[in-house]
Amino acid sequence: MPFLEDGSDAQPYATMSGTLDARLLKALSIMGFETMTPVQQIVLTKLPNFQSDCLVQAKTGTGKTAAFLLPCLHTLLNSPRPLPNGQVGVLIISPTRELALQIAKECEQLTSQLGRNRLECHVAFGGTARASNLSKFMSGSPAILVATPGRLKDYLSESQVARRFANIRTLILDEADTMLESGFLADVKEILKLLPPKSAGWQGMCFSATFPAKTKDVIDCVLAPGYTSLSTIDKAEPPTLEKVPQYYVTMPSVSDTFNTLASLLNHELTPESKAIVFGVTANMVALYSNLFAQGLTSLQVFELHSRLSQNVRTRTTNNFKTASSGLIFASDVIGRGMDFPNVDLVVQVGLPSSADQYIHRVGRTGRAGNAGRAIILLTQAEFFFINANRRLPIHPHAQTAMIVNDAAAHALQVERTMHTIDETVKQRAYSSFLGFFAGSGLLKPLRMDKAGLVRMANEMAVQGMHCPEPPPMEKKTIGKMGLKGVPGINYGNGSGNTTTGPQAARPPPRRPRLAVKEGSNGSHDVLSPKPAGTGAIKKKAFRNGRRGGHDGGRGLGE
Numbered sequence: 001m002p003f004l005e006d007g008s009d010a011q012p013y014a015t016m017s018g019t020l021d022a023r024l025l026k027a028l029s030i031m032g033f034e035t036m037t038p039v040q041q042i043v044l045t046k047l048p049n050f051q052s053d054c055l056v057q058a059k060t061g062t063g064k065t066a067a068f069l070l071p072c073l074h075t076l077l078n079s080p081r082p083l084p085n086g087q088v089g090v091l092i093i094s095p096t097r098e099l100a101l102q103i104a105k106e107c108e109q110l111t112s113q114l115g116r117n118r119l120e121c122h123v124a125f126g127g128t129a130r131a132s133n134l135s136k137f138m139s140g141s142p143a144i145l146v147a148t149p150g151r152l153k154d155y156l157s158e159s160q161v162a163r164r165f166a167n168i169r170t171l172i173l174d175e176a177d178t179m180l181e182s183g184f185l186a187d188v189k190e191i192l193k194l195l196p197p198k199s200a201g202w203q204g205m206c207f208s209a210t211f212p213a214k215t216k217d218v219i220d221c222v223l224a225p226g227y228t229s230l231s232t233i234d235k236a237e238p239p240t241l242e243k244v245p246q247y248y249v250t251m252p253s254v255s256d257t258f259n260t261l262a263s264l265l266n267h268e269l270t271p272e273s274k275a276i277v278f279g280v281t282a283n284m285v286a287l288y289s290n291l292f293a294q295g296l297t298s299l300q301v302f303e304l305h306s307r308l309s310q311n312v313r314t315r316t317t318n319n320f321k322t323a324s325s326g327l328i329f330a331s332d333v334i335g336r337g338m339d340f341p342n343v344d345l346v347v348q349v350g351l352p353s354s355a356d357q358y359i360h361r362v363g364r365t366g367r368a369g370n371a372g373r374a375i376i377l378l379t380q381a382e383f384f385f386i387n388a389n390r391r392l393p394i395h396p397h398a399q400t401a402m403i404v405n406d407a408a409a410h411a412l413q414v415e416r417t418m419h420t421i422d423e424t425v426k427q428r429a430y431s432s433f434l435g436f437f438a439g440s441g442l443l444k445p446l447r448m449d450k451a452g453l454v455r456m457a458n459e460m461a462v463q464g465m466h467c468p469e470p471p472p473m474e475k476k477t478i479g480k481m482g483l484k485g486v487p488g489i490n491y492g493n494g495s496g497n498t499t500t501g502p503q504a505a506r507p508p509p510r511r512p513r514l515a516v517k518e519g520s521n522g523s524h525d526v527l528s529p530k531p532a533g534t535g536a537i538k539k540k541a542f543r544n545g546r547r548g549g550h551d552g553g554r555g556l557g558e
C-alpha cells in the first residue's frame with residue numbers, strides 16, 4: 001500500500017531484490033508491504049551501509065519499526081561472522097511494555113520466512129514473571145531481544161545473562177528522545193556500562209518522530225561521532241501528519257471536564273468510531289472509563305493505564321487492536337509508538353506533558369496513510385498551550401460553542417453516574433490530578449500558586465466528580481507533592497475520619513452552568529446562565545482513610 005503523503009515516488013520493495021535478503025522481501029510481501037514508506041526508503045537506500053550508526057526522524061505512523069528492523073535483520077542473516085548460538089545480536093530498547101510486544105510481533109512477521117534459520121525474538125519487561133521469562137531466555141537462542149530499560153538492567157546485572165550480550169551487533173533505541181530524557185537516561189547509561197563497549201563495533205540506531213535539542217546532546221552515548229542523520233520531515237512543515245486535522249475546544253473551568261467530554265464525544269462519535277481519549281494520569285483515566293462505561297456512550301469502552309495488571313494491559317491492547325470500533329481511555333502507556341489500526345479520533349483531555357507528547361498522541365490516528373482527527377480539550381487557563389505551540393496546526397473546533405453549551409444536557413447523567421462510582425476511584429483521580437500539576441512546571445504558565453491548584457482540584461472534585469467534599473489524602477502523599485500546609489486540603493487520618501485543616505473551607509457551591517459563545521480564537525464569552533440541571537441525588541457516604549494512590553508522575557509508565 002503506497003502511503004507517501006504526496007502519493008509520489010513510492011518505491012516498490014521489489015527494487016530491493018539483491019540488496020535486501022530475499023527471505024525478508026518474501027515476508028514483506030506476505031505482510032502486504034508492497035512499497036517502501038519514505039522512512040523505510042531513506043534508511044534502506046541512503047544509509048552508507050546497513051551497519052551504519054544513525055539517527056532517524058520520521059512522522060508518527062510512517063513505518064519506522066520496519067525501517068530499523070530490516071537493516072539489522074539483513075545484517076544478522078548475511079554477516080560473515082555468524083552469531084554464536086545463544087547470543088543476542090540485536091537489542092531493541094523500548095519505553096513501554098506494550099510497544100516492546102508490538103515490535104517483537106513485527107519482528108516475528110519479518111522473520112517468518114527464514115525456515116530452519118529462524119531467528120528467535122524474545123521480550124523482557126516488568127510486570128511479568130521474571131523467573132520463567134529469564135529461564136526461557138537462558139535456555140533459548142534469543143538472537144533478538146526487545147526490552148524495557150528496567151527489566152533489561154535487571155537481566156544484565158546477572159553476569160551469566162550479561163555474557164549473552166558479548167556479541168551484540170546492533171543496539172536500537174526506539175522512541176529514542178524519550179529513552180535519552182532524564183527519566184530513562186540514567187537507566188540507558190547503566191545498561192551501556194553492562195554491554196560491550198562501543199569500541200567493540202556494535203551499531204547504534206536511534207529512531208523517533210521527535211528529537212528535541214537536549215536529547216541530541218546525549219546521543220553520543222549510543223552513536224559514534226560522524227553518525228548518519230536522516231529525516232523525512234521538512235523543517236518548514238508542521239511535525240504532525242497533514243492527514244490529521246487538529247482542533248482545540250476550550251471550556252470555562254476544570255469542573256466542566258466531564259460534561260464537556262461527554263458532549264464532545266457525543267458530537268464526534270458514531271457507532272462505527274474507533275477512538276482514543278488520553279487523560280493526564282492513570283487514575284484520571286480510570287475515572288473517565290468508569291464514567292463512560294456506564295451508559296454515556298454506546299461504544300464498547302476499554303481502559304488502559306499503568307495501574308492495571310500486565311495481563312489486563314496486554315489483553316486490552318490486543319482487544320482494542322482487533323476491535324473494529326470502540327472507545328479506549330488511556331494514559332501515556334500507549335501515547336507513543338502503539339499501532340491500533342483504524343483509529344479515527346484522538347482526544348486529549350487536559351495538558352500533555354510536552355508539545356512532543358502532544359505530537360506522539362496525535363500520531364495514534366492517521367497511521368499508514370489513513371485519515372483521522374485529533375482534538376484537545378482544555379480549560380481556558382490551559383489555553384496557553386496553544387499560544388506557546390504555534391508551530392502545531394491546532395485550530396479552533398468549529399462547533400466549540402455547541403459542544404460547550406450541550407455539556408449542560410449531559411450534566412444530569414454525568415452527576416447520576418458519578419454518584420454510582422466508588423469514592424476511592426474519585427479519590428485516586430483527585431489525588432493524581434493534584435500530583436500531576438504539583439510535580440510539573442505547569443503552575444507558572446497557568447499563573448497559579450499551590451493554593452490555587454488545590455482550589456482548582458477541589459472544584460473539580462466537588463463540582464465535577466460530585467464528591468461531598470474534597471477527597472481526603474494521606475499526610476505522606478501531601479508531603480510528597482510538596483503541598484503540606486496548603487489551605488483547602490482534606491487530611492485523611494487513615495482511620496475513617498477526615499480532619500480538615502483550619503483554612504480548609506468547604507468547597508464553593510455548585511455554580512450555575514453558563515451558556516457560551518465561541519470567540520474568534522475558540523475561547524468563550526459568557527452569554528447567559530442556564531440551570532445547572534443537577535438532580536437532588538443523595539450523596540453516598542464518603543469512604544475515607546484509603547490510600548490516596550498518588551500517580552501524579554509524568555513518565556510513560558502512567
Ligand SMILES: Nc1ncnc2c1ncn2[C@@H]1O[C@H](COP(=O)(O)OP(=O)(O)OP(=O)(O)O)[C@@H](O)[C@H]1O
Pocket residue numbers: 001032033034035036037040058059060061062063064065066208209336337338339363367368
Ligand atoms: N511499507 C509498508 N506498507 C504498508 N504498511 C506499512 C508499511 N510499513 C509500515 N506499515 C504499517 O504502518 C503502520 C505504522 O507503522 P509503525 O508502527 O512502524 O510506525 P512508526 O513510524 O513506528 O509510528 P510511531 O511514530 O507512532 O512509533 C503499521 O500498521 C504498519 O504495519
